[in-house]
Amino acid sequence: MSLKGKIAVVSLLLAGIAIIGSGRSKAAGADRGSTFEVTADTIEGCSCPLFCTCYFGPSADEHMCQANNVYKFRKGSHYGDVDLSDQIVWINLDLGGEWHKAPGPGMPLAWALVTFDKKTSPSQRDAILKVINAVFPVKWGQFGTREDSLTFQDDATATKATMASGMSEISIDKSATLRPDKKDPVVIKNLQYWFSNSNDGFVLGYSTHHFNGTDQFPKYTWEKRNGFTIAWTARGDLKPEAAKASMK
Numbered sequence: 540m541s542l543k544g545k546i547a548v549v550s551l552l553l554a555g556i557a558i559i560g561s562g563r564s565k566a567a568g569a570d571r572g573s574t575f576e577v578t579a580d581t582i583e584g585c586s587c588p589l590f591c592t593c594y595f596g597p598s599a600d601e602h603m604c605q606a607n608n609v610y611k612f613r614k615g616s617h618y619g620d621v622d623l624s625d626q627i628v629w630i631n632l633d634l635g636g637e638w639h640k641a642p643g644p645g646m647p648l649a650w651a652l653v654t655f656d657k658k659t660s661p662s663q664r665d666a667i668l669k670v671i672n673a674v675f676p677v678k679w680g681q682f683g684t685r686e687d688s689l690t691f692q693d694d695a696t697a698t699k700a701t702m703a704s705g706m707s708e709i710s711i712d713k714s715a716t717l718r719p720d721k722k723d724p725v726v727i728k729n730l731q732y733w734f735s736n737s738n739d740g741f742v743l744g745y746s747t748h749h750f751n752g753t754d755q756f757p758k759y760t761w762e763k764r765n766g767f768t769i770a771w772t773a774r775g776d777l778k779p780e781a782a783k784a785s786m787k
Contacts, residue, residue, distance in 0.1 A: 576774035577616035577623055577670055582609045582693060582700050584709050584746025584766040589716070591765050593634075594730060603649070604634035605759045607709040607748040609700040611691040613770075618666035619777055627689040628667050629654040629700070631707060631750045633757075635680065644734070650681035652756050654702065656689040674733050674773050683755060693768050698744065706751050711766040713744035738771040 585591065585606035593604065608630040616623040635649030653671065655664050664684075688703035699710040713724045727741040746766025752758025 571617060572620050573777050574775065575618040575666075575670065575673070575777060576772070577618070578613040578770060578772045579610040579616070580613065580691070580693060581611075581767075581769045581771065582691065582698060582709055582711060583607070583769070584711060584748040584761065584764060586759065586761050587765040589745060589765045590727065590741070590743055590767070603636060604632075605750070605761065606630075606632050606634075607700075607707055607746075607750060608632065609689070609691060609709060618670055621662050621666040623663060623666060623670075626659055626663055626667065627656045627691050627700075628659075628671075629687075629689055629702065629707065630671070631756065638677070644676040646677050648677045648679055650756055651679050651683075652753070653682075653684045654689065654706070655684065655686045657686050659686075670773065673775060674735055674771075676734055681755060683753075698768060707749060709746060709748035709766075711744040711746050711768065713742060713768075715745050715763075716743055732769060732771045735771040735773045738769050741767045741769050743767050 583606065585604050587593070587604055591604075609627065610629075611627045612623040612625065614624040616626075630651055630653050632651040633649040635647070638646040638648050641647070653668070655667070659667070668684075687706060690699075690701045690703075692699050697710070698713065699708070701708050716725045718725050725743040727743065730738075730741060732738045732741075744766045745763045747762045748764075748766075749760040750756075750758055
C-alpha cells in the first residue's frame with residue numbers, strides 16, 4: 540500500500556473513533572441529565588444518648604429528637620445537570636414523637652429548617668431540596684429555609700461545622716468513646732441511613748451542638764449527646780418534569 544493509502548486508512552480510523560467517542564459522550568450526558576447521584580459527607584448530632592436507638596426501633600426518648608445535620612457533597616455529585624460538588628447544606632430539625640407510629644416514607648416529623656450556604660446558586664438550592672426530599676421522604680409539620688456562610692471540617696484535627704451568624708454550631712469528639720483499640724474510632728457498619736442507597740458506616744462520637752432558634756422554631760443546646768460522621772450515597776432517576784427542568 541502506498542504512503543497516501545496508509546494515510547487515508549489512518550484518517551478514516553481516527554474519524555470513526557471520534558464519532559464513536561462523541562456518541563458515547565452524548566449518551567453519558569443524556570444519562571446524567573435524567574438521573575441524580577450524590578455522596579454526602581455528614582456531621583450529625585442530636586438530643587438522643589449515644590447511639591440513636593431509633594435506628595433499631597421505637598424508644599422511650601422519641602417524644603423529640605432535636606438535631607443539627609450538616610452535609611457536604613463530594614465532587615461529582617449532581618442532580619440532573621446541576622453540579623453539587625462541594626456544596627454544604629445544614630438542617631436543624633426535630634423529629635417529634637409521632638413518626639414511630641407509622642415509620643417509613645411519608646411519616647410525620649415535627650419541623651425542619653434548611654440553611655443554604657450563601658455561595659450556593661438558586662438552581663443548586665432547588666436541586667439540594669429535591670435530594671433532601673428523596674433521602675428524607677417525610678411530611679414536615681413546619682418547614683423553612685434561610686442562608687448563611689457555612690463551614691465544614693472533618694479531619695484528624697477536628698470534626699465541626701459552623702454558621703458565620705452563630706445561629707448553629709456542632710462539634711464531635713470521637714476520642715471520648717469507650718473502645719479497646721484507641722487508635723481507631725467506633726464504627727457501626729451495614730446500618731441503613733434514612734433512604735440512601737449505601738454508606739461507609741457510622742463513625743461515633745459525642746456531640747456538642749446548639750441552635751439559637753427563630754420566631755418559628757425553638758432553640759436548643761445539647762452537650763455530650765449522640766453524634767457521628769458518615770458518608771452516604773443516594774442515586775436514582777429524575778421524574779420527567781424534574782429532568783426537563785434540570786436541563787434548562
